[in-house]
Amino acid sequence: MGLRKDFLWGGATAANQLEGGYNQGGRGLANVDVLPIGEDRNPTRNGDVKHFDFDDEHFYPAKVGIDHYNRYKEDIALFAEMGFKTYRLSIAWSRIFPKGDEEEPNEEGLQFYENVFKECRKYGIEPLVTITHFDCPIHLIKEYGGWRNRQTIAFYERLVRTLFTRYKGLVKYWLTFNEINVILHAPFMGAGLVFEEGENKKQVIYQAAHHELVASALATKIAHEIDPENQIGCMLAAGKFYPDTPHPRDVLAAQQADRRNYFFIDVQSRGEYPSYALKELEREGIEIPFAEGDKELLKKHTVDFISFSYYSSRVASGEPQSKEETEGNVVRSVKNPHLEASEWGWQIDPLGLRITMNDIYDRYQKPLFIVENGLGAVDEPNENGYVEDDYRIDYLASHIEAMKDAVELDGVDLMGYTSWGCIDLVSASTGEMKKRYGYIYVDRDNYGNGTLKRTPKKSFYWYKKVIETNGEDT
Numbered sequence: 001m002g003l004r005k006d007f008l009w010g011g012a013t014a015a016n017q018l019e020g021g022y023n024q025g026g027r028g029l030a031n032v033d034v035l036p037i038g039e040d041r042n043p044t045r046n047g048d049v050k051h052f053d054f055d056d057e058h059f060y061p062a063k064v065g066i067d068h069y070n071r072y073k074e075d076i077a078l079f080a081e082m083g084f085k086t087y088r089l090s091i092a093w094s095r096i097f098p099k100g101d102e103e104e105p106n107e108e109g110l111q112f113y114e115n116v117f118k119e120c121r122k123y124g125i126e127p128l129v130t131i132t133h134f135d136c137p138i139h140l141i142k143e144y145g146g147w148r149n150r151q152t153i154a155f156y157e158r159l160v161r162t163l164f165t166r167y168k169g170l171v172k173y174w175l176t177f178n179e180i181n182v183i184l185h186a187p188f189m190g191a192g193l194v195f196e197e198g199e200n201k202k203q204v205i206y207q208a209a210h211h212e213l214v215a216s217a218l219a220t221k222i223a224h225e226i227d228p229e230n231q232i233g234c235m236l237a238a239g240k241f242y243p244d245t246p247h248p249r250d251v252l253a254a255q256q257a258d259r260r261n262y263f264f265i266d267v268q269s270r271g272e273y274p275s276y277a278l279k280e281l282e283r284e285g286i287e288i289p290f291a292e293g294d295k296e297l298l299k300k301h302t303v304d305f306i307s308f309s310y311y312s313s314r315v316a317s318g319e320p321q322s323k324e325e326t327e328g329n330v331v332r333s334v335k336n337p338h339l340e341a342s343e344w345g346w347q348i349d350p351l352g353l354r355i356t357m358n359d360i361y362d363r364y365q366k367p368l369f370i371v372e373n374g375l376g377a378v379d380e381p382n383e384n385g386y387v388e389d390d391y392r393i394d395y396l397a398s399h400i401e402a403m404k405d406a407v408e409l410d411g412v413d414l415m416g417y418t419s420w421g422c423i424d425l426v427s428a429s430t431g432e433m434k435k436r437y438g439y440i441y442v443d444r445d446n447y448g449n450g451t452l453k454r455t456p457k458k459s460f461y462w463y464k465k466v467i468e469t470n471g472e473d474t
């Protein structure tokens with residue numbers, strides 16, 4: 001009973017939210033560097049800003065992040081002190097190929113990640129690497145239209161071949177695209193899409209999604225060829241949809257909303273487009289740009305495990321116009337009257353994690369990996385600079401308990417758990433520093449003030465104990 005003996009406890013980050021050093025080491029500009037904060041952020045991340053000039057003149061917190069690029073040793077030492085077995089991080093594509101379409105990679109970028117992986121290994125920490133976490137070189141967006149263009153598959157192929165070859169023996173666990181379903185909700189952030197006036201957005205989105213799905217299968221193929229030890233996962237922004245009421249109309253709405261997200265994983269894990277998606281796309285006149293060999297590739301090279309983020313469950317209604325909505329992790333939802341919410345309106349539902357795990361495991365029967373979960377909050381250090389984040393501990397403890405129930409009572413096969421933003425970093429939805437998830441406080445504000453000093457919070461010592469006892473003591 002209990003969790004696996006080799007359960008992979010750890011934390012997760014993404015390059016563009018913590019590295020900073022956006023113009024160091026030969027790195028090129030990426031979509032994530034030009035996402036403004038404030039009210040312009042949503043239209044930009046949705047691909048609706050036509051006049052966007054992609055300049056790098058403005059200061060945004062993500063450009064400096066928490067300066068992990070220059071302080072990774074100190075940060076990894078703190079992760080090791082907590083007892084991390086794994087550390088999930090992402091590669092900044094434009095560090096490896098600054099423009100995206102070069103023939104040769106940038107050695108300085110490759111060396112940086114090699115140093116990071118070796119530093120992890122020094123402490124026995126297994127790296128878990130997201131190949132793209134919401135990032136795409138600006139040059140690929142300007143010149144090729146990002147993922148709407150089939151050529152981007154070839155550039156991604158060059159990237160993954162370079163990574164799998166260079167880091168053979170150093171990295172074994174890879175995720176092809178972070179939250180692949182986010183392309184539906186934030187297409188500039190998810191796939192570098194900028195829409196033309198009046199074009200059929202859904203056509204462009206599904207075309208780009210097809211390219212990402214083919215690229216993901218190709219990456220799986222290449223990873224296994226280069227090193228059969230490699231384990232490849234897909235990554236879903238998960239969260240079960242509940243029907244708003246038992247009315248069959250609401251139940252159908254919830255099923256349809258779930259399917260819209262599961263569609264991606266159905267392709268990546270089962271190897272083919274599900275019939276419900278083919279029907280819907282056909283009805284709407286959306287064409288999927290299948291090229292010769294795509295179907296075989298998708299069928300043959302399915303993922304080894306299913307990873308996902310979970311922040312909250314969601315609610316769907318057959319009559320959404322008459323319902324109050326709430327914020328959530330990228331996907332908005334009808335408000336659930338039975339749940340409390342974070343300061344950002346994300347509703348808190350630990351039992352929903354167990355329900356979501358069961359749903360995914362029933363559907364795919366492959367090992368699961370929870371690679372994001374956590375509470376974004378404003379932390380106020382006391383006069384000694386110490387953050388007593390009992391609210392975060394409560395959130396995480398209740399989710400870990402629900403996760404254990406899914407394993408122990410329902411029989412889900414779970415590889416590991418990496419909570420989001422294990423060290424404070426920049427928020428993806430708001431672009432700000434003040435929404436924090438970490439076990440480690442970083443002295444930095446939205447405007448670039450602060451010493452960047454790292455200080456363990458109360459949750460740091462709590463999580464250390466959780467890991468030490470393999471989740472027994474929460």
Ligand code: BGP
Pocket residue numbers: 014017178179237309329330372376420426427428429430435
């Ligand atoms: C997910 C992203 C992460 C992360 C997290 C928390 O969607 O994969 O990058 O940021 O959400 O979201 P936020 O930072 O907006 O609170």
